[in-house]
Amino acid sequence: MTFALFLKVLFSAIEQGTPLLYATLGAIITERSGVLNLGVEGMMIVAAFAGFFGLHLTGNPWLGLLAAGIAAAFMGSLHGVVCLVFQGNQVVSGLALTILGLGLADFLGAPYIGTVTKGFNPIALPWLSSLPVLGPVLFTHDVLVYISFLLAPAAWFVLTRTRWGLALCATGENPQAVAAAGLSPLAWRWVGIVVGGFLIGCGGGYLSLASSHEWTHSISAGRGWIAIALVIFSFWRPGRAVLGAYLFCGVSAFQLRLQSAGVLQIPTWLLDMFPYLLTLLVLLLSSARGKGRAAPKALGVNLEPGA
Amino acid sequence: MHTTQPLVSLEGICKSFGPVKANNNISLNFYPGRIKALLGENGAGKSTLMSMLAGSLQPDAGTIRVLGTPVRFTSPRHAHNAGIGMVYQHFKLVDSMTVAENVMLGQEDGFLLHPAKMYASIATLARTYGIEIDPAARVEDLSMGERQRVEILKLLRRESSVLIFDEPTAVLTPKETEQLFYAFQRMAALEKSIVFISHKLQEVMEIADEIAILRRGEVVEEFDRESVPDKTTLASRMIGRSMNTEMHRPALAPGEEVVVVENLEVKGLQPLSFSLRKSEVLAIAGVAGNGQKELVEVLAGLCAPRQGNVRLLGKSWKEFFPTPPKVNGLAYIPEDRQGMATCPDLSLVDNLLLTSREIFTEGMLLQRSAGLAATLQIISQYDVRPGNPQASGRSLSGGNLQKLVIGRELLRQPAVIIAENPTQGLDIAATEDVWARLLEARQHAGILLVTGDVNEALQLADRIAVMYRGKFVDCFPVTDAVKVAQIGSMMAGVAYR
Numbered sequence: 001m002t003f004a005l006f007l008k009v010l011f012s013a014i015e016q017g018t019p020l021l022y023a024t025l026g027a028i029i030t031e032r033s034g035v036l037n038l039g040v041e042g043m044m045i046v047a048a049f050a051g052f053f054g055l056h057l058t059g060n061p062w063l064g065l066l067a068a069g070i071a072a073a074f075m076g077s078l079h080g081v082v083c084l085v086f087q088g089n090q091v092v093s094g095l096a097l098t099i100l101g102l103g104l105a106d107f108l109g110a111p112y113i114g115t116v117t118k119g120f121n122p123i124a125l126p127w128l129s130s131l132p133v134l135g136p137v138l139f140t141h142d143v144l145v146y147i148s149f150l151l152a153p154a155a156w157f158v159l160t161r162t163r164w165g166l167a168l169c170a171t172g173e174n175p176q177a178v179a180a181a182g183l184s185p186l187a188w189r190w191v192g193i194v195v196g197g198f199l200i201g202c203g204g205g206y207l208s209l210a211s212s213h214e215w216t217h218s219i220s221a222g223r224g225w226i227a228i229a230l231v232i233f234s235f236w237r238p239g240r241a242v243l244g245a246y247l248f249c250g251v252s253a254f255q256l257r258l259q260s261a262g263v264l265q266i267p268t269w270l271l272d273m274f275p276y277l278l279t280l281l282v283l284l285l286s287s288a289r290g291k292g293r294a295a296p297k298a299l300g301v302n303l304e305p306g307a
Numbered sequence: 308m309h310t311t312q313p314l315v316s317l318e319g320i321c322k323s324f325g326p327v328k329a330n331n332n333i334s335l336n337f338y339p340g341r342i343k344a345l346l347g348e349n350g351a352g353k354s355t356l357m358s359m360l361a362g363s364l365q366p367d368a369g370t371i372r373v374l375g376t377p378v379r380f381t382s383p384r385h386a387h388n389a390g391i392g393m394v395y396q397h398f399k400l401v402d403s404m405t406v407a408e409n410v411m412l413g414q415e416d417g418f419l420l421h422p423a424k425m426y427a428s429i430a431t432l433a434r435t436y437g438i439e440i441d442p443a444a445r446v447e448d449l450s451m452g453e454r455q456r457v458e459i460l461k462l463l464r465r466e467s468s469v470l471i472f473d474e475p476t477a478v479l480t481p482k483e484t485e486q487l488f489y490a491f492q493r494m495a496a497l498e499k500s501i502v503f504i505s506h507k508l509q510e511v512m513e514i515a516d517e518i519a520i521l522r523r524g525e526v527v528e529e530f531d532r533e534s535v536p537d538k539t540t541l542a543s544r545m546i547g548r549s550m551n552t553e554m555h556r557p558a559l560a561p562g563e564e565v566v567v568v569e570n571l572e573v574k575g576l577q578p579l580s581f582s583l584r585k586s587e588v589l590a591i592a593g594v595a596g597n598g599q600k601e602l603v604e605v606l607a608g609l610c611a612p613r614q615g616n617v618r619l620l621g622k623s624w625k626e627f628f629p630t631p632p633k634v635n636g637l638a639y640i641p642e643d644r645q646g647m648a649t650c651p652d653l654s655l656v657d658n659l660l661l662t663s664r665e666i667f668t669e670g671m672l673l674q675r676s677a678g679l680a681a682t683l684q685i686i687s688q689y690d691v692r693p694g695n696p697q698a699s700g701r702s703l704s705g706g707n708l709q710k711l712v713i714g715r716e717l718l719r720q721p722a723v724i725i726a727e728n729p730t731q732g733l734d735i736a737a738t739e740d741v742w743a744r745l746l747e748a749r750q751h752a753g754i755l756l757v758t759g760d761v762n763e764a765l766q767l768a769d770r771i772a773v774m775y776r777g778k779f780v781d782c783f784p785v786t787d788a789v790k791v792a793q794i795g796s797m798m799a800g801v802a803y804r
Contacts, residue, residue: 163415166404170412173401180399181413181461182384297402 009257011137013250018145019044019206021245023227025155026199028236030076032159033192034172034185036300038094039079040200041224042101047072047204049105052117052215061119061209065144068205069198075101076197084189087302098224105219112215119209120144142210144202151199155238168192172296175303185303203227229279235293244282251275312375313338314500315360315391315469320369322355325704327733329355331524333369337469342491342501344511346545347521353504356521357471360502361393362386392462393471396478398454402447406440410460432463437493439486452483459490470494472503476510477596488514506594506759508538508545508799520545542795554742554766559586561769565620565723565753566606572614575601577778579615583753585722588745590756590768591779594798598777599727599757606725606755607639620722633665635751638721640712642728642757644705648712651701655691656682658700659715666719685714689740706737713744724754730763742767761794773797 023040030037047068054060054067079097082088120142129139139146159165168188171178175185207219226248234240255271313336322330329352337343345353358364360371362380370377373389380386383393400409407425416428422443429442433456440456449457455475462470476484491501491514505511511518512532518541519529528544535541562585570578576598583589593599604610605617608628617624619637631637641647649658656675659682660667667674667681682696689710693702700708709729716724726745730738745754745767758764764771765785772782773794780797783790 161420163418163420166408166412166415166420170401170404170408173403174399177399177401177409177412180383182387183413294403 005257007133007137009250009253010246012253012256013246014138014145015141015211016249016253017245018141018148019203019211020223020227020230020249021148021152021242022144022203022206023200023224024203024230024234024241024245025151025238026072026196026201026203027227027231028196028234028238028241029155029159029168029199030192030196031231031299032169032172032236032296033189033196034175034296034298034301035079035083035189035193036090036094037076037079037193037196037200038091038228039075039097039101039224040227041220041222042098042104043072043075043197043200044101044204044207044224044227045105045218045220046075046101047201048208048219049109049215050201051205052109052112052115052208055117055119055209056112056115059118064119064209065202065205068209069201072201072204073194073197076193076200080190080193083302084186084193090300090302102218102220106217109215109217113217114214116214117208119213144206144210152238152242159238164191169296172298175298189303200224200227226275226279229283232295233279233282236296248275248279251278311338313372314374315389316372317356317360318370318372320356320359320366320371322352322359322364322366325706327704327706328524330359330366333521333524333526335519335526335529337500337502339468339498339500340495341516342495342503342514343517343519344515345502345504345519345521346506346508346511346541351521352524353521354473355524357393357473357502357504360386360391360469361471362391363393387465387467390466390468391471392465392467392469394455394458394462394473394475396473398458400446400454400457402445404446405442406444406446406449406457406460407442409446409457410442410464412461414464429460429464433460435493436463436490436497438490450480450483451478452480452486455479455483455487456490463494468498469500469502472501474504474506476505476507484510506545508541508594512538512541537801538799539796539801542799542801545795554739554746556746556767559749561585561587562753566755567616567618568606569617570615571602571605571612571617573601573605573610573612575777577776579778581772581779581782583723583755585751585753586749587770588749588754588756588768590758590764590771591774592758592761592764592771592794592798593774595759597774599774601777602774603639603725603727603755603757607637607641634719635722636719637723637725638662638716638719638752640709640716640724640726640729642731644708644712645700649700649708652699654697654699655686655703655711656696658711659685659718661715663715663718681718685711685718689714689744706733709733709737709741713741717744717748720751721748722752724748724752725757726754727757728759729756730760761798764794765791775800 023044027037027040050071051064051068055064075097079093082093083090122140122142125139129135159169167178167183168191171185171188178185178188204220208215230241230244230248233244252275255274259268259271316336318334320330320333333356347353355364359366362383362385365381371380372378378389407429410429411420411425426442433440438456438459440453440460446454446457455478459470475487479487495501515532517529517531518535520527564582565585566583568582569580572578579602581589591599605612612624619627645651650661656679660673660678664673667678679696685691686694686696691707691710703711729745730741733741748754756764756767768785770782770784771794773780775798781790785791
């Protein structure tokens with residue numbers, strides 16, 4: 001593999017990995033508060049539609065992004081009502097959310113299929129993009145990519161170095177300890193759901209605002225599920241989420257290039273399987289849990305009523 | 308006796324759970340710089356009382372005053388704010404976080420957390436009170452004693468002035484107990500008020516300044532430690548000997564031996580030998596944690612004997628337990644009604660079938676209608692309330708659940724009954740009911756009664772064995788008045804002869 005090919009793959013990895021990164025970070029925040037979220041796929045696609053629709057109405061991609069985030073936060077709140085208010089099963093509720101979201105987005109979006117919009121466009125950052133070698137790879141993307149560069153460290157900082165992060169993560173580990181400290185685990189779970197949902201929505205919005213500039217059917221294409229796998233891959237830590245998102249999309253991009261180059265006599269559908277095989281492999285490996293890799297202890301466990 | 312104002316005082320506190328009076332008209336004062344022990348048997352109401360002080364339960368009647376001002380705690384948070392904190396037996400810690408993070412949770416210095424600064428400030432706090440801890444260690448790597456220190460630091464960080472400990476030494480090694488008591492003294496020296504719940508006489512004598520004795524929900528006595536000459540006196544005061552009613556206990560001629568234990572050894576048990584005859588009640592009296600649990604686990608078939616012989620109904624342990632007889636066998640009435648004896652989420656019928664399914668099967672099929680009929684019969688015969696056989700086990704109070712359990716176990720006409728603290732937490736009426744049933748069952752069974760309640764032993768037993776540190780201190784007929792008078796000191800492990 002030539003170095004130029006590597007740079008091209010890296011460029012696509014960043015471009016394709018950004019929506020995954022947003023969604024994974026969002027899901028990490030939700031799950032660190034102890035709420036299992038299997039509804040990412042549904043939240044992303046509804047957000048993608050809301051983003052597209054917001055942009056279509058206002059012409060302003062930032063308003064589209066806001067609409068996307070709010071839509072996903074709202075979807076997450078449905079999950080919150082089921083799990084936090086009515087103590088429903090988090091697995092079932094999450095799956096239902098995905099099914100609901102997929103149906104809802106395709107239903108609402110049906111009249112707009114093929115509608116073209118003007119979303120976010122790549123901006124080459126002055127000076128930075130002219131750095132040698134990595135400059136063009138890192139700094140000739142759209143603005144949401146640049147935000148995502150800052151987002152992972154910011155998420156890490158908030159989770160580990162602030163009062164809020166401490167309370168949120170403690171809620172995911174042992175809600176009783178949080179209650180004993182005079183804080184409300186319920187409130188922190190809502191924070192996890194809404195803030196995490198907003199970020200998942202940004203990931204969904206990216207698909208219709210930046211990745212493509214037109215509305216299509218099934219635009220999320222399973223990325224929500226990949227994000228859930230990446231949450232586990234990253235051991236619920238924002239730093240590793242960056243690695244996971246770019247690695248997955250890098251492998252994806254790499255196999256696409258292999259296909260188009262036609263170098264290897266391998267059936268394309270085997271190559272198509274590649275990223276998913278990698279996901280499975282990673283999940284297998286990461287299930288050999290060590291210290292500091294375990295899921296939040298109270299993940300998926302509902303709060304005792306009145307706690 | 309005190310010149311200072313109490314930090315907190317309780318006045319006429321009452322609390323009932325259904326018909327059970329857990330606390331009845333309790334008044335206590337807690338002074339700064341004093342260590343107070345609440346002493347009493349299991350189920351005497353100590354934990355209930357402290358839960359009200361810590362705000363997790365609300366009293367039905369009575370007043371809690373903080374520095375003379377009446378307060379109402381509707382949540383632990385209110386109690387925290389008033390300077391009252393509790394260290395529970397089950398720690399509430401985040402295992403994957405560091406000591407410092409656990410202590411800081413909810414009471415951080417500012418929005419941003421600096422690990423190094425956090426460690427330093429926790430280390431300073433710990434040093435002030437003579438507590439040894441590494442603030443950077445993860446809780447999951449700590450021993451139980453160290454985890455307890457984290458809980459204490461949480462309270463100290465909050466500047467709690469009254470610290471309540473629920474049986475704090477239960478999980479500690481002797482060395483850790485020593486360190487805890489040192490911290491108690493340091494805290495008392497710094498004008499904190501320490502309250503600890505215990506049923507260990509030795510440690511109460513060692514560390515407490517004041518002792519209050521609870522029995523059946525009431526403070527029966529309160530005095531300074533100096534006024535008690537020794538453990539024996541304390542033991543007799545704790546146990547008391549006041550009972551309103553005497554059970555009618557017709558004498559039955561003892562039958563053949565149903566349980567024979569020879570030199571039984573398991574972990575926590577010294578070589579132990581005794582036998583139990585049909586129509587006889589042998590009470591094993593003792594403070595909890597002296598090997599009773601280990602003994603019962605062997606006899607109930609939960610745990611294999613390591614050494615020695617156990618013969619049940621003439622068969623060895625290994626022959627008996629793979630296929631215990633369906634009827635006229637062994638019945639076990641566990642102490643843990645809601646966890647071991649019943650499944651809280653199953654209906655009463657299913658709970659009945661849990662242990663008696665063998666007599667309600669035909670071929671492979673379960674005869675649920677017969678089970679239902681038997682449940683209904685127990686409900687009417689034992690007056691179980693609510694009387695709905697489809698109600699969940701959870702919906703029954705402890706006393707009603709216990710009646711169901713006893714009815715269920717007696718269905719099979721067992722020849723051996725092992726009953727562990729069968730009346731713990733029950734009100735007087737239910738207690739007498741349970742006692743009457745057990746005495747009736749002597750017709751067909753030998754009963755091994757494991758109890759911490761000496762009254763219960765005296766009411767029911769033909770013979771009493773007192774257990775201390777894994778062995779019988781003595782075993783004597785209940786008619787031996789001299790020995791009976793010494794039960795208290797035997798339980799406390801004091802040489803008595």
